[in-house]
Amino acid sequence: MTDEDTSTGPQEGTEDRTILLIGSGPIQIGQAAEFDYSGAQACRALREEGARVVLVNSNPATIMTDPEMADKVYIEPITTEAISEIIERERPDGVIAGLGGQTGLNVTAELAEEGVLEEFDVDIMGTPLDTIYATEDRDLFRQRMEKIGQPVPKSTTISLEEGEAVENITEEALVERVEDSVDAVGGLPVISRTTYTLGGSGSGVVHEMDELVSRVRKGLRLSRNSEVLITESISGWVELEYEVMRDADDSCIIICNMENIDPMGIHTGESTVVTPSQVIPDEGHQEMRDAALQVIRELGIQGGCNIQFAWHDDGTPGGEYRVVEVNPRVSRSSALASKATGYPIARVTAKVALGKRLHEITNEITGETTAAFEPAIDYVVTKVPRWPKDKFTDVDFELSTAMKSTGEAMSIGRTFEESLLKALRSSEYDPAADWDEVSDEELEAEYLEKPTPDRPYAIFEAFERGYTTEDVVELTDIHEWYVERFGRVVEAVEAAAEGDFAAAASAGHTNA
Numbered sequence: 001m002t003d004e005d006t007s008t009g010p011q012e013g014t015e016d017r018t019i020l021l022i023g024s025g026p027i028q029i030g031q032a033a034e035f036d037y038s039g040a041q042a043c044r045a046l047r048e049e050g051a052r053v054v055l056v057n058s059n060p061a062t063i064m065t066d067p068e069m070a071d072k073v074y075i076e077p078i079t080t081e082a083i084s085e086i087i088e089r090e091r092p093d094g095v096i097a098g099l100g101g102q103t104g105l106n107v108t109a110e111l112a113e114e115g116v117l118e119e120f121d122v123d124i125m126g127t128p129l130d131t132i133y134a135t136e137d138r139d140l141f142r143q144r145m146e147k148i149g150q151p152v153p154k155s156t157t158i159s160l161e162e163g164e165a166v167e168n169i170t171e172e173a174l175v176e177r178v179e180d181s182v183d184a185v186g187g188l189p190v191i192s193r194t195t196y197t198l199g200g201s202g203s204g205v206v207h208e209m210d211e212l213v214s215r216v217r218k219g220l221r222l223s224r225n226s227e228v229l230i231t232e233s234i235s236g237w238v239e240l241e242y243e244v245m246r247d248a249d250d251s252c253i254i255i256c257n258m259e260n261i262d263p264m265g266i267h268t269g270e271s272t273v274v275t276p277s278q279v280i281p282d283e284g285h286q287e288m289r290d291a292a293l294q295v296i297r298e299l300g301i302q303g304g305c306n307i308q309f310a311w312h313d314d315g316t317p318g319g320e321y322r323v324v325e326v327n328p329r330v331s332r333s334s335a336l337a338s339k340a341t342g343y344p345i346a347r348v349t350a351k352v353a354l355g356k357r358l359h360e361i362t363n364e365i366t367g368e369t370t371a372a373f374e375p376a377i378d379y380v381v382t383k384v385p386r387w388p389k390d391k392f393t394d395v396d397f398e399l400s401t402a403m404k405s406t407g408e409a410m411s412i413g414r415t416f417e418e419s420l421l422k423a424l425r426s427s428e429y430d431p432a433a434d435w436d437e438v439s440d441e442e443l444e445a446e447y448l449e450k451p452t453p454d455r456p457y458a459i460f461e462a463f464e465r466g467y468t469t470e471d472v473v474e475l476t477d478i479h480e481w482y483v484e485r486f487g488r489v490v491e492a493v494e495a496a497a498e499g500d501f502a503a504a505a506s507a508g509h510t511n512a
Helices: 033-048 080-090 101-113 129-136 138-147 171-184 209-222 282-299 332-341 345-353 416-427 440-448 455-464 469-476 480-497 501-506
Strands: 003-005 018-022 052-057 072-075 094-096 123-125 155-159 190-194 204-206 227-232 238-246 252-260 273-275 303-312 320-327 380-386 407-413
Touching: 018 033, 018 080, 018 101, 033 052, 033 332, 033 345, 052 080, 072 080, 080 101, 094 345, 101 129, 129 138, 129 282, 129 320, 138 155, 138 227, 138 282, 138 320, 155 171, 155 209, 171 209, 171 227, 190 209, 204 209, 209 227, 238 282, 238 332, 238 345, 252 282, 252 332, 273 332, 282 303, 282 320, 303 332, 303 345, 332 345, 332 380, 332 407, 380 416, 407 416, 416 480, 440 455, 440 469, 455 469, 455 480, 469 480, 480 501
Parallel strands: 018 052, 018 094, 052 072, 094 123
Antiparallel strands: 003 072, 155 227, 190 204, 190 227, 238 252, 238 303, 252 273, 273 380, 303 320, 380 407
């Protein structure tokens, strides 16, 4: 095994505990530097409390595997076999599952199922194992949400029988199972989701039965527990995320909420994301805020978690929502929320896992307030994905519920328009289209109706061609409020051409 010991010993007055921290492994689509960011925060936080940190990660090209970051660093595969040997050697008191992304959750669940954690008396710290199961097993999740009266999309599961292999299922038998599942959720289109996978692998919105059968077969192969969820499609609804923190005393706070510009049906990692939300009425926000607190308490999550909602305007003051998914771990969105608000989610999650209460954790930035205070922001933060079109020239970049982006750019502005333009410039993305060569018909069919990395730029082009806000809303399914702001950006360019540079600057344009 490859390891380095840099132990500094417990701090005076703290408990001497050995904590195993599982990293996220190699950087790939679905997990990138945000997990290294979170893991490094967690290592520092655990050592501040006097814990001896044993870190396992297969990727040496990270900050968290620096010898100074943990007391002992193992550069080993993130597998049950390798980690079992490390546990036998190091005898940790506990393991924190939620700081290594989906990889950390999966391997912790496998270690528990194989009896390794029980054999060596290793506690799962923070989020309990049954919560991991309840959030990853879509049927269990639906049951827990229905128990507390929270609305979820209609869903059913397709799974393999004991001893059954997906390769041995005939096409006819699989088609029959898929058709029964589609009928159970109200017909096509549906959303196919694969459990225990990263970045939406094997998932997507499906309109045709043949495609769905193919996705289900692929999903059954990818899923750790050979299970695929078939869900009613709520494409077109507004997608939101709430970052929530809870400690062992049941103290909960909402760190922030984030709103996707692109509607449901596109992975949140692929969408342009804004915080705080801009289009949800206060009644709807308060309902989802209360729901988020109710959900984290029902699931018993300790530490940070990400709760995803779908919302649409049904004519009532608060609108209608569904609870879509819960991630009981730090995630890509957690890193975004931390940077947007200044609230160190991974650091607080690590300390909560050790038993600290929110009111006992000091905010390093202010030096006076504690982690029990909800952040308040008076600016707009926008995140746009980074598209590797230069590296993957043959990939179809039509956006769906499976990730293709390999990074993101975040910006802060006084207005949404300013924040958006900063983020687009920072992403260093050039549209593939030469707009002078694109007809109106092609602009609508290939760039506005179809979600691609070029769509934000296509919206600007549409306004320059004289399209109205209503035209663009109908073609893109993007909320009217956002479309209007895209139009204002174009209007500011026209104003600058007439000498009104203040309007252009306030909309985020630069002198370049």
